[in-house]
Amino acid sequence: MRDPRYDILFEPVRIGPVTAPNRFYQVPHCTGMGHRYPQSEAALRGVKAEGGWGVVSTQETEIHPTSDVSPSNQARLWDEAGVSALRLTVDAIHAHGSLAAVELVHNGLHSNNRYSRVPPLAPSHAVVDSDDPLQARGMDKADIADFRRWHRDAALLAREIGFDIVYVYAGHDLTLLQHFLLKRYNSRTDEYGGSFENRLRLFREVLADTKEAVGDKCGIAIRLAVDELLGEDGLTHDGEGRDIVAALADEPDLWDVNLSDWANDSQTSRFSEEGFQEPYIAFVKSLTNKPVVGVGRYTSPDTMARAVSSGILDLIGAARPSISDPFLPNKIRDGRIDDIRECIGCNICVAGDRTRVPIRCTQNPTMGEEWRRGWHPETIPELEDKGPYLVVGGGPAGLEAARALVQRGAEVALAEAGTEWGGRVSRESRLPGLAAWARVRDWRLGQLRQSPNARMYLESPLTAADILEHGSPHVVLATGAAWRADGVGREHRTPLPFLAGKLVLTPDDLMTRGIDAAAPGPVAIFDDDRFYMGSVLAELAAGAGHRTIFVTPAPIVAPWSENTLEQERIQTRLIGLGVEIVPLHGLAGLSADRLRVECVYSGRTQEVDCGTLVSVTSRLPDDRLWEELSACRHEWEDAGVRSVTRIGDCLAPGLIAAACYSGHEFARSAGADAHP
Ligand code: ADP
Ligand code: SF4
Numbered sequence: 001m002r003d004p005r006y007d008i009l010f011e012p013v014r015i016g017p018v019t020a021p022n023r024f025y026q027v028p029h030c031t032g033m034g035h036r037y038p039q040s041e042a043a044l045r046g047v048k049a050e051g052g053w054g055v056v057s058t059q060e061t062e063i064h065p066t067s068d069v070s071p072s073n074q075a076r077l078w079d080e081a082g083v084s085a086l087r088l089t090v091d092a093i094h095a096h097g098s099l100a101a102v103e104l105v106h107n108g109l110h111s112n113n114r115y116s117r118v119p120p121l122a123p124s125h126a127v128v129d130s131d132d133p134l135q136a137r138g139m140d141k142a143d144i145a146d147f148r149r150w151h152r153d154a155a156l157l158a159r160e161i162g163f164d165i166v167y168v169y170a171g172h173d174l175t176l177l178q179h180f181l182l183k184r185y186n187s188r189t190d191e192y193g194g195s196f197e198n199r200l201r202l203f204r205e206v207l208a209d210t211k212e213a214v215g216d217k218c219g220i221a222i223r224l225a226v227d228e229l230l231g232e233d234g235l236t237h238d239g240e241g242r243d244i245v246a247a248l249a250d251e252p253d254l255w256d257v258n259l260s261d262w263a264n265d266s267q268t269s270r271f272s273e274e275g276f277q278e279p280y281i282a283f284v285k286s287l288t289n290k291p292v293v294g295v296g297r298y299t300s301p302d303t304m305a306r307a308v309s310s311g312i313l314d315l316i317g318a319a320r321p322s323i324s325d326p327f328l329p330n331k332i333r334d335g336r337i338d339d340i341r342e343c344i345g346c347n348i349c350v351a352g353d354r355t356r357v358p359i360r361c362t363q364n365p366t367m368g369e370e371w372r373r374g375w376h377p378e379t380i381p382e383l384e385d386k387g388p389y390l391v392v393g394g395g396p397a398g399l400e401a402a403r404a405l406v407q408r409g410a411e412v413a414l415a416e417a418g419t420e421w422g423g424r425v426s427r428e429s430r431l432p433g434l435a436a437w438a439r440v441r442d443w444r445l446g447q448l449r450q451s452p453n454a455r456m457y458l459e460s461p462l463t464a465a466d467i468l469e470h471g472s473p474h475v476v477l478a479t480g481a482a483w484r485a486d487g488v489g490r491e492h493r494t495p496l497p498f499l500a501g502k503l504v505l506t507p508d509d510l511m512t513r514g515i516d517a518a519a520p521g522p523v524a525i526f527d528d529d530r531f532y533m534g535s536v537l538a539e540l541a542a543g544a545g546h547r548t549i550f551v552t553p554a555p556i557v558a559p560w561s562e563n564t565l566e567q568e569r570i571q572t573r574l575i576g577l578g579v580e581i582v583p584l585h586g587l588a589g590l591s592a593d594r595l596r597v598e599c600v601y602s603g604r605t606q607e608v609d610c611g612t613l614v615s616v617t618s619r620l621p622d623d624r625l626w627e628e629l630s631a632c633r634h635e636w637e638d639a640g641v642r643s644v645t646r647i648g649d650c651l652a653p654g655l656i657a658a659a660c661y662s663g664h665e666f667a668r669s670a671g672a673d674a675h676p
Pocket of ligand 1: 392393394395396397398415416417418422423424425460461462463478479480481622625647648649650656659
């Protein structure tokens with residue numbers, strides 16, 4: 001039964017000529033699928049609609065070859081394949097009674113046009129915003145007229161395909177319409193440049209064109225970045241961001257407002273809380289009578305209801321919360337609040353788009369696999385063979401395998417050596433900024449505790465003999481991995497002899513024991529892992545009052561975190577904490593108080609002060625149990641053991657997302673009757 005406090009979230013909202021059935025609005029978000037994986041894209045959006053999102057939007061939808069962001073996989077309205085793909089998406093959304101929205105885009109100087117090979121377009125001559133050795137050409141009046149026509153044609157095509165809401169998009173520092181608004185890109189001297197009204201002109205014209213073309217049948221949405229967090233150098237919510245809303249007030253049917261660029265809009269939980277955009281967007285409703293949608297990683301129905309009742313938003317926008325739990329609206333509707341799989345704000349979903357592959361999600365292993373593998377986020381076919389299954393290890397892989405097996409009706413015993421559930425997720429969630437990651441553990445534990453089929457044992461370190469004695473026909477090893485202390489990683493592929501016999505701390509040591517303020521300083525972190533761990537430990541050490549030196553063979557701190565949109569924030573935070581950064585260096589020697597580091601290009605060495613060395617390089621699977629069981633394979637049959645399978649980090653160390661996926665994949669493919 002629905003809690004009446006949340007009734008407000010289920011009220012319909014009129015958006016011009018169409019009506020959203022409720023206030024749950026999946027704002028446009030990339031999937032890494034776009035025009036290249038049309039069936040996958042359609043199935044993903046269809047599942048969102050099935051889960052109760054009243055409006056489901058596409059990702060960026062390019063309107064013309066001059067807006068080609070290949071090899072990124074966005075949607076396309078400029079070739080037949082792209083149009084057919086979008087038809088599938090619209091049908092999948094409509095099949096569940098939701099409205100379909102299309103985010104039309106021209107990417108201006110954000111387009112490299114690597115596939116179409118035409119020169120990019122911009123308000124004024126400018127280098128493109130990638131590293132490509134390429135310039136965009138300033139548009140003349142004929143180009144502006146062409147652009148207006150392309151946008152109008154795309155809107156007409158979108159209406160014909162069946163879209164209910166059509167976007168006019170000026171956001172994320174990557175759309176031509178925003179480029180015209182911004183002084184830093186627009187140095188025109190004609191009526192499209194200079195004064196605020198002139199820079200707004202094209203946006204106003206395209207909005208009017210779109211309304212005139214399709215406003216009879218479609219709601220017209222503006223997506224606008226009201227603040228770029230650049231101060232006077234960009235749009236601000238109390239400057240021109242506000243002025244734009246005031247100027248266009250009731251002209252669109254819907255305002256979709258957010259922060260720019262993408263790294264500001266999709267901040268991770270390491271850097272922001274739920275509802276973090278409210279201070280920037282709250283003003284919008286005071287300037288318009290039209291509905292307003294905004295985002296801010298909303299996962300709690302209380303926060304959502306408050307945002308609506310306090311007059312900040314009319315529609316709760318979500319990308320990541322809808323990825324982590326496509327059925328979030330239906331769960332609120334049905335009073336199943338504890339079943340909501342809350343987004344942890346890690347941006348692994350974003351990394352799919354950034355690395356040009358279909359989306360994936362730490363919390364929701366079915367995300368991106370709705371069509372390719374036929375995985376539904378809420379259902380799994382029942383198993384004929386109910387096991388029992390013995391799962392060893394209660395980290396993300398073991399928890400997810402056990403949870404999904406139980407969902408399939410299997411009997412499961414889950415044994416964990418330690419005193420708490422969650423494995424690495426519990427340990428990592430105690431590090432600075434990573435508290436929300438504990439949701440990976442908490443959701444799975446909550447589900448397992450509801451099931452009579454799950455028996456769960458803490459403080460149960462199992463041996464091979466224990467497992468044979470237990471006699472479960474199916475044994476799943478999810479025993480995890482341990483960080484190594486011998487320096488082996490990307491830069492150093494073999495153990496470093498000078499580290500042997502020395503006290504070298506690993507992330508496991510710091511996660512277990514913390515870092516003592518009295519530990520010998522300075523603390524040198526050698527990060528060859530290149531994602532979040534090294535920088536988080538640097539925060540920990542600096543926070544404990546240590547002089548901290550961050551050595552990495554990479555040119556920047558945590559380069560892979562560019563894929564989660566965090567790199568700049570991470571490096572800025574370390575600089576702010578006074579962490580000394582030594583890029584482009586590997587390790588060459590260690591004495592009691594000095595670390596010798598070596599330039600990755602020249603081989604030249606230098607010494608840095610070091611009382612404590614923390615090595616963050618790579619991990620080794622904890623596969624001792626696997627080795628023991630393999631050694632006594634001949635005893636399995638008598639013991640009744642039919643299969644032993646490694647999953648997660650004990651098979652191959654990777655992301656938490658990979659561990660959850662591995663556990664889920666095991667459970668899906670278990671049993672001869674399984675549909676993978
Ligand atoms: P993953 O990411 O693959 O889930 P984790 O390292 O997070 O891996 O979790 C592995 C868990 O397995 C840890 O909590 C660890 O205590 C537990 N574990 C390791 N060996 C055993 C064992 N022999 N018996 C029971 N639990 C074990
Ligand atoms: Fe949220 Fe992380 Fe999933 Fe993205 S990958 S939706 S940030 S849990």
